[in-house]
Structures are given as C-alpha cells and as structure tokens.
Amino acid sequence: MNLMSLTAVELGKKIKSGEVRVVDAVNAAFDQIEAVEKDINSYVTVYKKEEVLEKAEHIQKLIDEGQLTGPLAGVPVAIKDNMCTRDKLTTCSSKILGNFYPTYSAEAVINLEKAGAVIIGKTNMDEFAMGSTTETSFYGPTKNPWNKEHVPGGSSGGSCAAVAAEECSYALGSDTGGSIRQPSSFCGVTGIKPTYGTVSRYGLIAYGSSLDQIGPVAKDVTDCATILETIASYDSKDSTSVKRDDYNFTEALVEDVKGLKIGIPNGLENGMFQMGKILVQRLVSTFGTAAIAAHAVAFSLTSIAVVPGMALGLAILTVVGQCIGANDYQQAKYYTKKLMIIAYISTIISAGILLVGVRYILRFYALPQATANLAVSMVSLHCVFDFFVWPMAFSFPNALRAANDATFTMIVSTFSMWIFRFALSYVFALYLHMGVIGVWWAMIVDWIFRSICFMIRYKSNKWMNRILV
Numbered sequence: 353m354n355l356m357s358l359t360a361v362e363l364g365k366k367i368k369s370g371e372v373r374v375v376d377a378v379n380a381a382f383d384q385i386e387a388v389e390k391d392i393n394s395y396v397t398v399y400k401k402e403e404v405l406e407k408a409e410h411i412q413k414l415i416d417e418g419q420l421t422g423p424l425a426g427v428p429v430a431i432k433d434n435m436c437t438r439d440k441l442t443t444c445s446s447k448i449l450g451n452f453y454p455t456y457s458a459e460a461v462i463n464l465e466k467a468g469a470v471i472i473g474k475t476n477m478d479e480f481a482m483g484s485t486t487e488t489s490f491y492g493p494t495k496n497p498w499n500k501e502h503v504p505g506g507s508s509g510g511s512c513a514a515v516a517a518e519e520c521s522y523a524l525g526s527d528t529g530g531s532i533r534q535p536s537s538f539c540g541v542t543g544i545k546p547t548y549g550t551v552s553r554y555g556l557i558a559y560g561s562s563l564d565q566i567g568p569v570a571k572d573v574t575d576c577a578t579i580l581e582t583i584a585s586y587d588s589k590d591s592t593s594v595k596r597d598d599y600n601f602t603e604a605l606v607e608d609v610k611g612l613k614i615g616i617p618n619g620l621e622n623g624m625f626q627m628g629k630i631l632v633q634r635l636v637s638t639f640g641t642a643a644i645a646a647h648a649v650a651f652s653l654t655s656i657a658v659v660p661g662m663a664l665g666l667a668i669l670t671v672v673g674q675c676i677g678a679n680d681y682q683q684a685k686y687y688t689k690k691l692m693i694i695a696y697i698s699t700i701i702s703a704g705i706l707l708v709g710v711r712y713i714l715r716f717y718a719l720p721q722a723t724a725n726l727a728v729s730m731v732s733l734h735c736v737f738d739f740f741v742w743p744m745a746f747s748f749p750n751a752l753r754a755a756n757d758a759t760f761t762m763i764v765s766t767f768s769m770w771i772f773r774f775a776l777s778y779v780f781a782l783y784l785h786m787g788v789i790g791v792w793w794a795m796i797v798d799w800i801f802r803s804i805c806f807m808i809r810y811k812s813n814k815w816m817n818r819i820l821v
Contacts, residue, residue, distance in 0.1 A: 355380040356518035360427050360575045363521055367426040374408040374426035381428040381472050385519045393494050394514035396433045397441050398473040411468045423578050425468030430520040432511050433474040436555040444557050445489035446479045458555025460566045460583040467582045472520050476510030481559040483507050505535030511569045512539040522570040528563045543569045544576045549594030552587035577601040621762050628774045636788055642723045643788040649717055650730035657706045660698035665747035667691055673754035681816050688751040695743040703738035730792050737796050744803035757815040764805045772798035
C-alpha cells in the first residue's frame, strides 16, 4: 500500500485506527521526495528527516494517549514558503530572504500543528508570489509532475506539484487572484480560496493584503473541507479576521447536489457586451471616416463622464452586499437610496461639465467641422440622458447583484444589449435612415429598458427573496 496515494483524510483514519504509524507516513513522504524531487523541484526547503521523525514519534504518543483525535493528526503536510514558520527558513522563493528565520509561525500553521500535522518542508513559489507559473523562483522553476515540459501554474505551484507528485498528503497555499485555484487545475489536484477573513493572514508575507487568503491544496474536496476546518479561526492579530458562527465545512459534503446551482461568471455578460460593441462598430464604419472619427472621440469623452457613476456602482455592490450579508434589508434599501442619490449628483456634475465644455475639448482633436459637429451631437445626447437614466441603468443593478439577484440582471442586460443596443442600431441607422446617430439613439433605448426593468424588480421586492450561500 502506497501511503502517499491515500487522501489526507484516508491516511488520518488509518493512523487513528493504529493501522499505520505516523513514522511510516513520514518515511513514505521522504521516500517519495527522494525519488522525484530532483525532477520536480516542489520544495525550497525539505526539513531534516531526523527532526521530522522525532516530531512524528511525539505526535504518535499524543495520538495513543488520546490527546490528538483530529482527522489530520500525523498526516504529512507541506507549507508554501511565504508563511512564517518559527525558526525555519522562510524565503518567499527570493534571495533577499535567503537567511530569514522567523521568530513566530503563521496562525494557520499553528492551527495545523495544534491538530497534530507533521510539516515536511516549505514549497517553491513565484518570487514573493508575483507570478502564475512558479518559474520566477530564485531556487529554480517547479515542473508539472504530469508533464515536466509544462508549468505547474502559480504562484502556489510548489504546493500543488508536491501534492500531485505525492511528496506530501496535502499542502497550504495562498491565493490573491488565483494562486491556489489556477495551479491546482494545472496539476490535477483540488484547491480552495476561502472567503476573505475565514483564515487568519497573520504570518503570511503579504502580496495584496486586501485579497490574500491562505487555503488548502489536496487530492479531493473532502480533504480540502477538513483542512479548512482545521486552519480556519478568528484571530485578533489579524484585523480582517472574521468571527464565523459555523466552521463545520465538511457538513456540506453530501452525495445529493439537488438545489445547488452552477454560477455563470459575470465576465460572460461583459464578453457579450464587448462582442456587441464590435458588431455595432462595424455598422458605424459603413458611414465613412467622419462617422468613425466622431463616434470614437465621442465614445472616449462620454466614458469619462460616467466614471463617477461606475465608482458608485462598485460602492453599492460592496455596501449593500455587507447589509445583505447581515440580513438587514432595511439598511440595504437605505444605502441603495443614499448611494444612488450620490451617483446621480456626481454623474450630473461630470456630464454637465462635459456638456458645457465639449466644443472647447474637441478643439484639441483638430477635427473637420462636420466631424466635430457630429461628435457634439453624440456627446450632447449621451450627457442629457446621463442626467436621468445612466445611473439607474448601470449603477443601480449592483444593488440587485449584491442581493444574489444576478441572474435577473444578467438576463435583462444581455437581452437589452442584443435587442436594443445591437439590433435596434441597424433599424435606426439603416431602415429609418438616421445614420450613425441612430446607433446612439439605440443605446439610449437600451438604457431606458434596463432602467425600467431594474426599477420594477426592485419595487417588487423579489430581490429580497434570493437564497444566499
């Protein structure tokens, strides 16, 4: 039986039952490291075998005495080299930290040690976690165990490769913008980025503090849920740590997935919008160079006018989302109204400035008079409807999205974009002979339709009945 082929939970059960000794598990890990590490380079530091075996004997004694009863007791683990480990080299895969021995351990590491985990070593990564291939490490690139000509992903590529190559039973990684999830997919293992604040960042050498999270890398979802239960905790040393009511993540592991839904990324909506914009641009190009130039200049200028509204849209998403998370719908309504008022005021100011100054601004473009006049018509149309419609069409739906009513907003936005922004552009421009200005009128109709739909949805209170996960 190859102990390193077992999942962490399976190995933990065998250790707990006495079928496997902790030293056997540790020896199996070191044997695998000796066999493959020279080709994979998953580790920056592999701890001295004698020290780890001594630790394994101590943990075995605690297990035998009934002091360690958790599912991960005695199971070998690797730690990404951007988490502090007391008196153990922590380099972030950089020469700069080549002699850094922390005087304390990361809280997540401490939680593992309390649970009886046996740390084998520190895994390779992109230097200071700034990369996505684990090729920027001072200690050399990590190879993908499945194909050594391929990268393992990053920046937690060492942790993911070590699990895939069975050099440890599981590992810890860190994720800012995909640094657990992406290399996990590359290496064929399972990784989770926990909700921000679930796992303490204390002792994690920061990359992006407002996004960083420590998370598990393992062979399957059961392992990841079990590891997350172990490392998750409130920590007063981390100001962003969250006090959760429930840390029982394995409870969600059920055979029946009835009721679960597959989320469609919001980026799909934006992708279709960009596609529609390209197709409309193709229509604009048929009206000649004056129309192309006027459209391009007007689009650039009006994009600036709605920046305050876009910023307030993000604020609505964040603030209302916090209210919904606290199950306080009255506060959600209060802040939606308050932030929408600010969005309208700021948009009116920015669009008003553009409307008044557009002719002066266009002088810098040195456009022919006919082109400039056309651009002024486009900008004026946009600005006038900015005053009344734009915030309701684009800032306001973020309140619905914050309440997990994203399906409705996506359906409305996608339908409106294709029917009005795209199809109606052709109707107005070609069949009603409005020319390129017809494209802009079609855009206004798109805004109006969205605004009406979102307001009806909000007034119906159906967005308050969405199930939050």
